Amino acid sequence: MNAALAVIAAFLAFALFVGLRARRGRTMSLEQWAVGGRGFGTLLVFLLMAGEAFSTFTFLGASGWAYSKGPPAFYILAYGALAYLLGYWMLPAVWRHATKHRCVSFSDFFATAYRSRALGVVVSLVAVLGMSALLIIQLRGLGIIVSEASYGTIPPTVAIWCGAIAMVVYITVSGIHGSASIAIYKDILILVIAIFLGIYLPLHYFGGFGEMFDRIEAARPGFLQMPTSGLTLSWYNSTILLTSLGYYLYPYVFTSVYAAKTESAVRKNTILMPLYQMVIAFMFFVGFAAILQVPGLTGADSDLALLRIVKQTFSPWFVGVIGGVGVLTALVPGSMILLNASTLIAKNIYRDGFAPQASEAVVGKLAKRVLPVFGLVAVFFVLRGGATFVALALFASSLLTQLFPSFVASLLPRPFGNKYGAFAGIGAGALVLLAAVGFDVTLRMLPGASDTVASINMGLVALAVNAVTFVTVSMLTRSRNVDGDAEAGLLRNV
Amino acid sequence: MKPVHCLAALPIAAFYSGGWLAEHVGTRLAGLPFLMTWNIVWLLLTSVVMLVMFRFDGSRDATRRTAQHVASERRDHDGAAS
Numbered sequence: 250m251n252a253a254l255a256v257i258a259a260f261l262a263f264a265l266f267v268g269l270r271a272r273r274g275r276t277m278s279l280e281q282w283a284v285g286g287r288g289f290g291t292l293l294v295f296l297l298m299a300g301e302a303f304s305t306f307t308f309l310g311a312s313g314w315a316y317s318k319g320p321p322a323f324y325i326l327a328y329g330a331l332a333y334l335l336g337y338w339m340l341p342a343v344w345r346h347a348t349k350h351r352c353v354s355f356s357d358f359f360a361t362a363y364r365s366r367a368l369g370v371v372v373s374l375v376a377v378l379g380m381s382a383l384l385i386i387q388l389r390g391l392g393i394i395v396s397e398a399s400y401g402t403i404p405p406t407v408a409i410w411c412g413a414i415a416m417v418v419y420i421t422v423s424g425i426h427g428s429a430s431i432a433i434y435k436d437i438l439i440l441v442i443a444i445f446l447g448i449y450l451p452l453h454y455f456g457g458f459g460e461m462f463d464r465i466e467a468a469r470p471g472f473l474q475m476p477t478s479g480l481t482l483s484w485y486n487s488t489i490l491l492t493s494l495g496y497y498l499y500p501y502v503f504t505s506v507y508a509a510k511t512e513s514a515v516r517k518n519t520i521l522m523p524l525y526q527m528v529i530a531f532m533f534f535v536g537f538a539a540i541l542q543v544p545g546l547t548g549a550d551s552d553l554a555l556l557r558i559v560k561q562t563f564s565p566w567f568v569g570v571i572g573g574v575g576v577l578t579a580l581v582p583g584s585m586i587l588l589n590a591s592t593l594i595a596k597n598i599y600r601d602g603f604a605p606q607a608s609e610a611v612v613g614k615l616a617k618r619v620l621p622v623f624g625l626v627a628v629f630f631v632l633r634g635g636a637t638f639v640a641l642a643l644f645a646s647s648l649l650t651q652l653f654p655s656f657v658a659s660l661l662p663r664p665f666g667n668k669y670g671a672f673a674g675i676g677a678g679a680l681v682l683l684a685a686v687g688f689d690v691t692l693r694m695l696p697g698a699s700d701t702v703a704s705i706n707m708g709l710v711a712l713a714v715n716a717v718t719f720v721t722v723s724m725l726t727r728s729r730n731v732d733g734d735a736e737a738g739l740l741r742n743v
Numbered sequence: 744m745k746p747v748h749c750l751a752a753l754p755i756a757a758f759y760s761g762g763w764l765a766e767h768v769g770t771r772l773a774g775l776p777f778l779m780t781w782n783i784v785w786l787l788l789t790s791v792v793m794l795v796m797f798r799f800d801g802s803r804d805a806t807r808r809t810a811q812h813v814a815s816e817r818r819d820h821d822g823a824a825s
Contacts, residue, residue, distance in 0.1 A: 319776075320765070320776055320778050320779075323761075323776070323778045323779050323782050326779075326782035326783065326786055327758040327761065327782050327785075329786070330754060330758065330782075330785060330786050330789040331754065331755065331758055331789075333789065333793070334751055334754055334755070334789055334792075334793065337751070337793050337796065337797075341802075457774070458774050458775060459774030459775075462771065462774065462775060462776065473770060473771075473776045474765075474766070474770055475762060475765065475766060475778070482762045482763065482766065485762050486759060486762060489758060489759070512802075513802065513803065516797060516802060517797070519793060520790055520793040520794050520797060521790070523786045523787070523789045523790045523793075524786070524787070524790050526786050527783065527786060527787075530779070530782075530783050530786075533779065
């Protein structure tokens with residue numbers, strides 16, 4: 250047993266302890282379990298949202314993107330800021346709507362805004378599938394981090410089992426409180442580690458940031474410019490737009506808004522988030538430092554850039570600390586996904602779809618039983634590969650962004666649209682996505698398409714088709730327009 | 744929508760012009776890739792913009808009103824319970 254292994258194990262045990270203790274003195278109704286009884290202040294909401302937004306992707310993905318792709322990676326900084334700017338108006342409106350209608354899950358929002366249980370069920374199905382993809386990604390990341398940081402002593406399979414079991418245990422017992430308590434430690438740690446690595450590595454290996462980029466430029470001329478094919482400037486701009494619009498439509502990010510005590514807790518949170526996004530800039534520095542220090546990682550291996558350069562630079566106990574923080578970055582969002590998916594299955598698919606008379610207590614109990622099963626299914630697909638399922642789940646997660654038109658229309662000062670429009674729009678967007686993902690349809694097929702047009706993100710095209718369909722169908726079926734929630738409107742107070 | 748909300752246009756314009764500027768103005772800024780420095784600076788300024796909006800758009804007062812409302816409701820509730 251090496252030092253790294255002991256440190257990682259200690260981190261996992263600590264997370265489990267903190268997560269279990271978070272229950273203290275609370276009776277767990279469904280509302281308390283899923284959204285913390287709507288009693289979280291600015292700081293806890295911030296930690297929860299940051300906890301979800303900065304997952305293993307921040308840890309491995311951001312540095313890996315800088316390492317393998319260079320400037321296109323900077324889209325992450327831009328879309329985050331724009332998403333929070335949108336959130337300044339959107340999130341308080343979501344909070345008002347959710348509090349008024351006592352929403353607990355993601356699809357409660359859509360079901361109440363469009364007064365359609367059917368829409369709620371469809372949104373839940375997409376959301377559950379989409380979240381399985383995200384959970385699979387978190388677990389896979391967890392496996393990579395632990396097996397690398399333990400110098401191969403722990404195989405990814407064992408790490409994935411341990412991580413998944415810990416999550417299931419503390420979330421079943423403490424619900425959202427478990428996630429929030431662990432998020433506190435995780436956020437402080439990742440902040441300290443990211444800033445330290447992002448500053449130390451360029452200074453240690455290159456003597457400075459400018460020098461580091463000079464040497465990268467000399468070794469790989471043109472790498473620090475936006476590519477002229479593939480991930481071009483128009484890919485960059487269209488992806489910023491698509492991802493910033495879709496940012497809050499991931500169920501577990503969305504529902505952490507519900508946990509807030511006041512509207513201003515939500516709004517202050519959107520003001521703080523861009524500052525926290527700076528963590529990613531430091532992760533980029535780590536990725537750039539790795540380009541010349543641990544060259545030759547290609548494809549999926551570029552995600553290992555951070556861990557490889559850390560192992561090359563530091564002694565095992567410190568590698569263990571970084572591995573341990575990596576475990577926490579998977580646990581927090583992973584557990585929030587489990588919590589949300591099981592609430593959706595119990596409340597919005599089971600009760601709304603099949604058993605409208607089921608009581609709150611029954612639904613709460615069912616959610617806690619579904620949770621380990623969902624976790625087990627995710628572990629199964631991570632370990633078995635299951636390419637078809639994973640492809641389907643990834644498809645569903647990109648489909649979540651397609652909820653944007655019906656989402657934002659329901660928040661307008663004078664709400665627009667109805668459930669027919671919502672169904673048609675989401676369906677049309679799904680068809681375009683399906684064509685793009687399943688049959689490789691791209692804008693290059695348009696007659697006379699230039700590179701600029703051809704590299705526009707297809708998700709954005711799907712979103713445009715979706716929006717047009719939503720508006721058209723809603724206008725055609727106007728007489729049956731019964732929706733909206735003017736009181737929750739986007740600009741009510743401002 | 745209050746006039747102060749027009750400030751939100753600044754970060755949007757900045758993030759969408761960043762890529763173009765990087766291609767036309769220069770590839771490096773303050774030693775880092777141009778787009779990286781640009782996006783970092785505008786991340787910070789986005790927070791500042793939102794802070795200014797929050798300070799001057801009346802949502803702070805609205806919050807205080809809700810807080811008082813909630814507090815008084817709670818008092819009523821406690822009163823009924825005791």
